[in-house]
Amino acid sequence: MNKVFTMDAPATSRRLDDMRQGLVGKPLDRPDGPFKVTGTATYAHEWNLDGMAYGVLVRAPFARGTITHIGREDIEAMAGVLRVITDARFLRNPAQGTADEAPIQGPTEVFYLGQPVALVVAETFEAARHGAQQLTMKWDCKTAVIDPETAETEEGENLEQGDLDAAMKAAHATVDATYHTPCHTSAAMEPHCSTAVWEGDELTLYGSYQMLNYNINELADSLGIDAANIHMRAPYVGGGFGSKLGIAPEAVAAAIAAKELDRPVVVALSRPQVFETTMRRSETTQRLRLAADANGKLTGLGHEALVSNLEGETFSEPVTQSTHFLYAAENRKMAINIARLNKTCAGSVRAPGEAVGMPTLENAMDELAEKLGLDPIDLRKRNLPERHPEEDIPYSSRKYAEAMDTGAAHFGWDKRNRTPGGLREGEWLIGHGMAGASRVNSIGEASARVTLSRAEDGSALATVETDMTDIGTGTYAVLSQVAGEMLGLPMAQVITKLGDSRLPKGAGSGGSWGASSSGSAVFLACEAIRSQISEKLGLREEELEMKDSEVTSGNTRRTLAEVLEDGPISAEGTIKPGDTADDVNQASYGAYFCEVAVNAVTGETRLRRMTGVFGAGRILNEKTATSQCYGGMVWGIGMALTEEMVHDPRDGHIVNHDLAEYHLPVNLDMPQLDVILLDERDDWACPIQTKGIGELGFCGAAGAIVNAIYNATGVRIRDYPVTLDKLL
Ligand code: MOS
Numbered sequence: 001m002n003k004v005f006t007m008d009a010p011a012t013s014r015r016l017d018d019m020r021q022g023l024v025g026k027p028l029d030r031p032d033g034p035f036k037v038t039g040t041a042t043y044a045h046e047w048n049l050d051g052m053a054y055g056v057l058v059r060a061p062f063a064r065g066t067i068t069h070i071g072r073e074d075i076e077a078m079a080g081v082l083r084v085i086t087d088a089r090f091l092r093n094p095a096q097g098t099a100d101e102a103p104i105q106g107p108t109e110v111f112y113l114g115q116p117v118a119l120v121v122a123e124t125f126e127a128a129r130h131g132a133q134q135l136t137m138k139w140d141c142k143t144a145v146i147d148p149e150t151a152e153t154e155e156g157e158n159l160e161q162g163d164l165d166a167a168m169k170a171a172h173a174t175v176d177a178t179y180h181t182p183c184h185t186s187a188a189m190e191p192h193c194s195t196a197v198w199e200g201d202e203l204t205l206y207g208s209y210q211m212l213n214y215n216i217n218e219l220a221d222s223l224g225i226d227a228a229n230i231h232m233r234a235p236y237v238g239g240g241f242g243s244k245l246g247i248a249p250e251a252v253a254a255a256i257a258a259k260e261l262d263r264p265v266v267v268a269l270s271r272p273q274v275f276e277t278t279m280r281r282s283e284t285t286q287r288l289r290l291a292a293d294a295n296g297k298l299t300g301l302g303h304e305a306l307v308s309n310l311e312g313e314t315f316s317e318p319v320t321q322s323t324h325f326l327y328a329a330e331n332r333k334m335a336i337n338i339a340r341l342n343k344t345c346a347g348s349v350r351a352p353g354e355a356v357g358m359p360t361l362e363n364a365m366d367e368l369a370e371k372l373g374l375d376p377i378d379l380r381k382r383n384l385p386e387r388h389p390e391e392d393i394p395y396s397s398r399k400y401a402e403a404m405d406t407g408a409a410h411f412g413w414d415k416r417n418r419t420p421g422g423l424r425e426g427e428w429l430i431g432h433g434m435a436g437a438s439r440v441n442s443i444g445e446a447s448a449r450v451t452l453s454r455a456e457d458g459s460a461l462a463t464v465e466t467d468m469t470d471i472g473t474g475t476y477a478v479l480s481q482v483a484g485e486m487l488g489l490p491m492a493q494v495i496t497k498l499g500d501s502r503l504p505k506g507a508g509s510g511g512s513w514g515a516s517s518s519g520s521a522v523f524l525a526c527e528a529i530r531s532q533i534s535e536k537l538g539l540r541e542e543e544l545e546m547k548d549s550e551v552t553s554g555n556t557r558r559t560l561a562e563v564l565e566d567g568p569i570s571a572e573g574t575i576k577p578g579d580t581a582d583d584v585n586q587a588s589y590g591a592y593f594c595e596v597a598v599n600a601v602t603g604e605t606r607l608r609r610m611t612g613v614f615g616a617g618r619i620l621n622e623k624t625a626t627s628q629c630y631g632g633m634v635w636g637i638g639m640a641l642t643e644e645m646v647h648d649p650r651d652g653h654i655v656n657h658d659l660a661e662y663h664l665p666v667n668l669d670m671p672q673l674d675v676i677l678l679d680e681r682d683d684w685a686c687p688i689q690t691k692g693i694g695e696l697g698f699c700g701a702a703g704a705i706v707n708a709i710y711n712a713t714g715v716r717i718r719d720y721p722v723t724l725d726k727l728l
Contacts, residue, residue, distance in 0.1 A: 014681060016523070016618070016688055020547040021488050023481040027623035028491060030477040032236070032470065041236040044193035044208040049264040052195070053082055054125040055257050056132040057250065057267065059277060063113040063144035063342040063652035070118055071136035080127030082261055084135065085119045089222055090252040110139070111310055112344050113652045114276025116249045121257045121265060146652045148283060148308045148339035156307075156316045156338050159324075161390060162331030164289060167300030171291035173371040174300075179288065179360040179718040183645035184281035185274070186349050187664055189472075190238025192278060193268035194247075196254035203255055204231045210240040211508025212467045212501040215247050222252045235499040237471040237509075242348035244471070245510045248278045275657035280645060281349035282307040282317040284356050288364035291331070296372050298383045301329035303361065308339040309346040317346065319357030322438040322699070325395075325585050326361070328385035342652055348510070350635055351695035354439050359639065359703030359720070362435035366707040367716065370420075376434055376707075377404045377413070388585045396684035399615025400436060400589040406676055407434070407613040411593035421714030428597040428606075431712025435703035437590030437614065441516075441682075441691040444507025445576045448521035450483055452529055452560065453568035455493075460549045460560035462487050464496040464525075468506035468518040473694055474624025478515050479522050481620060482688065486526030488546025488560070504572055512588075512692025515620055517575060520686045524573025532569050575686065584684045588696045590614035592633070592704035598712045603724030605641055605709055611674040612701070617682035617691035625693050629675040632697020637665045639698075640705035641721050 016024050035041035060067065072084035086108075108117055118135060122128035145151045168174050194207035203225070209215045212232045220227035237244065250267040257265040269277065284307050291300030307317040320334040349355070369376040381401055387394055408414070416432035417423040423430040448466035455461040462483045470476050480494040487494075497503060507517040534541040539553040546552075549560045563569075594610040612633050619625045642663035646655040656662045675697075681689035702720065709727070710716050717726050 014689060016485060019485045020545060021485045023485045023491060025619055025622060028477060028481060028621055030474055030624065031480055031491065031496070032476045043190055043236050043238055044195070044206060045266065045268050047195045047206045049195060049197055052264040052266055053121050053123060053261055054128045055119045055121045055253060055265050055267040056128040057116045057253060057269070057273060057277070058118040058120060058132045058135050059273065060110040060113060060115045060117050062110060062139060062141050063146070065110050065139050065141040067108040067110060067117055067137055067139045069138040075120060075131045075135050078131050078134070080123045081131045082121045082123065083257070085121065085257055085260060086117065087256045089256060090116055090119070090249045112342050114344055116253065116277060119253045119257055119267065121261060144342035144652045146341060146343065146647055146649050148285065148306055148341060151308065151339035151341055153306065153337045153339050156336035157320065157334060159332065159334045159390065164300045164302050164331045164333040167291040167331035168289060171299055172294040173292045173368060175288065175290040175364045175367045175371065177288055177364055177367060177718055179286045179363060181284045181356040181720045183283045183647070184349050184639070184643055185645055185662060186241035186243035186279065187659065187662070188239030188241050188243055191269045191271060191274050192244065192248045192250050193266065194251040194254040195264060195266040196258035197264040198258055201229050202231065203229060204233070205251060205255060206233050207251060208237050208244055209234045209247060210237065210244040210469055210471055210510050212469065212499065213505040213508060216501050218247050219251060219255065223255055230501065232501040233499060234469055237469050240471045240509065241350040242352065242510070243279045245348055271659060272657040275645070275654050276344055279347040279349065280344045282309060282346040284317060284319055286319060286357070286360045288360055290364050290368045292368055292372060296374050296379050296382045298327055298329035300331040301327060302333040304333065304335040306337050306339060308341045308343065311340045313345060315347050317356065318353035321353035321440055322358055322587065323361050324390055325388050325587065326436070326438050327383040328389050332390065343647060351439060351698045354699035358438060358700035359435065359706065362700050362703035363706055363718065366433065366710065377408055380404065380436060391585070393583055393585055396584045396586045397617070397680055397682040398589055399678050399680055402678060403589055403591040403613040403615050404436065406678065407591045407593045407611050410674065410676060411611045413593060417711055420711050427599050427601050429600055429712040431596050431598065431708045431710065432594070433704045433706070433708030433711050434591060434593045435700045435707060437592060437696055437700040439512060439588050439692060439696045439699045441586040441588055441685055442511060443513050443517045443520065443575060443577055443686050446506040446517035446521040447504035447572055447574040448506065448518055448525050449504045449570060449572045450522060450525040450529060451568050451570040452487060452564060454561055454564045458561050460489060460493060460564060462489050462494045464494065464522055465503045466498060466506045466518055466521060467501050467503045468514065469499050469509045471509045473509060473514065473628060474621055475509065475514060475518065477624055478519055478620040482519050482522045483526055486523060487529065489549060493549065512694040512696065514694070516686045516688070516690045516692060519620060519688050519690060520575040521573040523688050524575065525571045528571035528573060529569055532571065533563055536563065586682065586685055586691065588614065588616040588691045588693060590696055592701050594704050594708050596705060596708040596712055598709055598727065603727035605722060607637055607669070607671055607705060609671050611676070612697055613676040613678065614693065614696055615678040615680045616693035616696055617680050617685050618689040619677050620690060622677060625677055626675045628694050629697035630673050632695060633673050633701050634665055634670065635698040636701020637669060637705065639702035639720060641665070644721050
């Protein structure tokens with residue numbers, strides 16, 4: 001039985017609200033938590049297959065040119081080294097197109113520093129690394145293009161509505177400001193790693209991936225084989241943040257090496273390799289123009305950006321994504337231009353678009369509020385559109401104003417410093433700032449199978465199966481909660497199996513669609529099971545209650561174990577992106593409030609406290625959702641204060657390609673963060689009324705901190721991150 005949901009009308013059933021098990025929404029522990037903290041959860045580098053060989057990637061030490069010779073013979077003569085592989089199929093990032101487009105053996109064209117050019121495989125990791133370090137190459141270098149300002153550009157998105165220039169001229173108050181954000185790295189805790197093993201034509205890959213259903217196809221394309229012959233397993237993933245949405249070169253290299261050597265091969269990337277060889281977030285230059293009338297109504301809104309990527313890449317950081325619908329203004333201009341650079345492929349890094357587009361928009365709104373003499377919250381509320389200002393469609397549920405009001409009350413916004421630079425405690429200048437959060441919402445096609453069966457002890461057991469991943473977000477927990485809720489079972493009687501490409505295909509973890517998509521698939525499978533049970537017992541489905549392993553309806557009462565006496569009951573659920581998605585603008589919203597102290601002598605900024613309020617539809621697990629918001633806010637703190645990938649303008653190498661020099665916020669940088677989740681159901685979003693929350697906590701967070709720094713110091717810094725040198 002397969003229940004398919006198609007959204008040609010908003011989901012009217014809020015069935016989860018009527019369930020009695022009491023699991024959904026609760027701050028329950030992750031069922032996988034104990035495995036992780038006891039070291040029994042198997043991560044990508046821990047499969048230790050018999051006869052395994054080790055591969056280490058060798059990468060181009062220059063950013064543009066051609067490799068004319070690779071000294072493989074000398075390396076293959078070294079003790080322990082098995083093979084030096086220079087297979088064209090892994091020479092370019094799989095994200096950069098299929099193998100057909102990559103050069104075949106021989107002279108190898110290099111597009112960025114760090115591009116893989118060879119794999120040294122040896123009996124031990126040490127021997128492979130030694131061989132990789134000793135490998136000699138000859139090459140012809142060309143001048144690399146590193147600076148977006150001097151690069152050739154291509155036009156991306158371009159929207160013009162009305163006449164922004166005229167609106168700017170006629171306005172009562174305007175802001176015309178240019179902001180800069182640097183390249184970011186995903187910095188997932190677990191570096192990329194793949195272990196490949198072949199049995200005949202069947203390839204199994206154990207690794208760290210976000211979206212298995214897509215990843216097997218990417219690998220099939222790269223290798224030129226059939227995806228049906230690929231089995232991928234990623235039961236535990238130590239973070240991805242976009243860098244594992246697509247497979248990285250180590251997966252292709254491991255698969256090729258394992259085939260050539262006819263034994264399992266593991267290839268792990270070092271941290272510098274993750275920086276240089278997987279994915280970066282583009283640097284951005286963003287011009288924000290705001291025009292407002294005397295009542296604080298926006299009449300014009302412009303958001304034009306310069307981003308970058310490699311030649312030929314289609315992705316461009318979608319910085320204007322939420323700007324399109326967040327605020328009203330008749331005259332609009334949004335544009336994205338793409339500079340073609342010789343830097344590592346730019347792609348999706350946590351909350352692509354809003355991560356860097358929302359803080360700058362919210363900085364500009366802060367500048368405008370000051371010019372108008374308005375409370376920043378008031379300015380935002382005056383400009384909430386009734387309908388999408390460009391597409392003239394309605395919004396689904398939108399808790400933006402409520403998030404601002406709730407946050408203001410919780411934070412004590414009315415007691416904020418009202419004079420920029422005017423509140424001082426000794427050496428420290430104190431400031432307060434706020435910003436809005438917005439992130440587009442979507443779902444992906446997803447299926448899940450749920451099976452009700454009897455465990456050995458006779459009790460009822462639900463097994464949830466999908467190739468969905470848990471990248472640290474809490475998928476195991478939330479899917480178990482949905483199934484337990486729907487089938488009336490405690491968490492301990494639900495087993496969720498994930499991260500295996502042979503299970504029903506899901507949408508994977510990415511773009512914050514994971515929980516909504518796979519959660520809906522599990523919900524639909526459970527609905528189908530409830531129908532089957534009703535039919536079996538001759539009961540009316542609407543009157544069926546399932547709780548604590550019992551089925552009740554009117555005077556009928558059965559244990560689930562009895563219902564399952566003559567065999568298990570199984571069903572699949574499938575959700576597909578709905579027809580209504582084009583007719584209703586869906587997004588998650590929120591607001592941040594923070595207090596900073598900026599040292600007047602050293603220029604260092606300390607975040608003192610921060611509140612984030614978020615409306616993301618139904619919350620499936622208060623604890624894991626809150627943790628996602630903490631994580632997002634930490635990203636925001638990093639973006640505001642420390643995170644910046646620095647390329648040497650002369651040769652394009654990443655100067656700070658490790659976590660010692662690429663400064664992520666650490667515990668000492670972090671005050672207690674307060675997260676408030678609003679009670680919301682979004683009937684347009686999916687059958688379980690959830691929206692994406694994973695990335696929401698980041699989408700504007702940095703802007704609140706930078707607004708607070710202005711409030712503390714009276715200095716507007718428009719160049720992220722706000723390091724001390726910029727403040728002094
Ligand atoms: Mo998302 S870019 O996969 O964090």
